Amino acid sequence: MRSPIRTLPIRLPPLPGEALDSWLEATARRMDTALGDVLLHFGFPIRHRAGNQFKGIPADWTIVLDEQRTNAVAHATGTSPETVAALTLAHYDGRALHMSAGGRAVSRDVLWGRGGGSRFCPECLLATGGRWQLSWRLGFSFACTRHRRLLADCCPHCGRVPRQRPRSGRSVPQSEFCGNPPTRPTRPFSAGCGTDLTRASTLLLPTGHPVLMAQDRVMEIIDGATAAFGPYRTSPQPASAVLADIRALGIRVLSDLPAAVLREQIPADIAEAHLNTDAVSPHTGQAMERPGFMAPPRAADTAVAVTMSLSILEQPGIHPAGGALRSLLEAVREELAQISATSIDSWGRGVSPVLQSVHLAALAPSLRPSEYVRYRIMTETPRRPTRTTRDIEQRARKIPTMFWPPWTIRLAPPEGIPCAGSGPRSRCPAADSRQPHIPGPGSRADRRRHRRH
Numbered sequence: 001m002r003s004p005i006r007t008l009p010i011r012l013p014p015l016p017g018e019a020l021d022s023w024l025e026a027t028a029r030r031m032d033t034a035l036g037d038v039l040l041h042f043g044f045p046i047r048h049r050a051g052n053q054f055k056g057i058p059a060d061w062t063i064v065l066d067e068q069r070t071n072a073v074a075h076a077t078g079t080s081p082e083t084v085a086a087l088t089l090a091h092y093d094g095r096a097l098h099m100s101a102g103g104r105a106v107s108r109d110v111l112w113g114r115g116g117g118s119r120f121c122p123e124c125l126l127a128t129g130g131r132w133q134l135s136w137r138l139g140f141s142f143a144c145t146r147h148r149r150l151l152a153d154c155c156p157h158c159g160r161v162p163r164q165r166p167r168s169g170r171s172v173p174q175s176e177f178c179g180n181p182p183t184r185p186t187r188p189f190s191a192g193c194g195t196d197l198t199r200a201s202t203l204l205l206p207t208g209h210p211v212l213m214a215q216d217r218v219m220e221i222i223d224g225a226t227a228a229f230g231p232y233r234t235s236p237q238p239a240s241a242v243l244a245d246i247r248a249l250g251i252r253v254l255s256d257l258p259a260a261v262l263r264e265q266i267p268a269d270i271a272e273a274h275l276n277t278d279a280v281s282p283h284t285g286q287a288m289e290r291p292g293f294m295a296p297p298r299a300a301d302t303a304v305a306v307t308m309s310l311s312i313l314e315q316p317g318i319h320p321a322g323g324a325l326r327s328l329l330e331a332v333r334e335e336l337a338q339i340s341a342t343s344i345d346s347w348g349r350g351v352s353p354v355l356q357s358v359h360l361a362a363l364a365p366s367l368r369p370s371e372y373v374r375y376r377i378m379t380e381t382p383r384r385p386t387r388t389t390r391d392i393e394q395r396a397r398k399i400p401t402m403f404w405p406p407w408t409i410r411l412a413p414p415e416g417i418p419c420a421g422s423g424p425r426s427r428c429p430a431a432d433s434r435q436p437h438i439p440g441p442g443s444r445a446d447r448r449r450h451r452r453h
Helices: 020-030 035-041 067-077 081-085 122-128 210-223 239-256 259-265 268-275 299-313 318-332 353-362 369-374 389-397 405-411 429-434 444-452
Strands: none
Touching: 020 035, 067 081, 210 239, 210 299, 239 299, 239 318, 239 353, 259 268, 259 299, 268 299, 299 318, 299 353, 318 353
């Protein structure tokens, strides 16, 4: 039986919003101990390049930490298990990302999930001595609102995304330096690339920049259970649905919006950073093939997509948002008539009914009068019919003829309704017993009345 884990002689509380790996590295650094020794003290299994997936070991402990190890870390560091669990990406599961079926990885094709790595703010690393925020790992994180900077995407020297893999446990960690394995090791057990990430250059944004406001709004959506702003006021939606709407609109922006239109609607600094293809790392070429369908590889791309999307979704209602979306659709398509009411179904999974209503409101000028009625365009929340053709036909067959007496009189035969298999002049006795005979327009009583007048 394993003996209980002893508490650490020096305890270092995590910073608000810090990532688990950053906190463990800071703890090891505070005790001047190799990171691997601290992990072994907590009972973490030794990693091997092969076989980890079959042993239930995630690629990164910051993705998820099971209950046993969570309790062990909490006991040894004097923190609560809830605090430790909040340092992993599982804290955002169902809101800003979705975990895979096995629960040991982030789904990359849902909500711009990032499989690994982290963006970073150089000034935050400098101010905190190399402490990394958990939110920097989210696909929807692109700017530091405290220092008004666009987040850095990769190491300025090796060109790779930091923290794609766990840091080496053979040395005392220095988290403000790049820990990516060097392309050409110069000494045994090298600590990594070793570039000072606090010196990385990023775009400085002025106060009140739309990108900073968009980042604040996104984090407000993620931290809240539901969103009730703009067109969502009448029908509040969960955070995951609103982020799915932002992603769906962001795909249209990144894949279809012409550069000339983009420069007209986005501040010049962020537009040029997005359109600058010289800054694209060779390690992100695969994600650039289908822009927006996976998490954008650069913070500038994410900033443009989210800022443009929120310029539509922050309108005061569904119809104003539809007008803003109409401008986007007209820019990405030569004619609005080329877009149908069901074309939004191909925009991505999880799109909310609010965005579907906004899409119908955007198509209003190109719809026929019958489609105005079908999609309830003039109502506060346009929507597609929820009943199928079969449901409508069944309901129509059940409407009693007495609801339409003028038409029943005109269509009823002069001598009543004949029974099946009887002669053309005979009447059904059962029908006569159930209801009185309604004379047709050509009956003897009508002819007599006509002669009288």
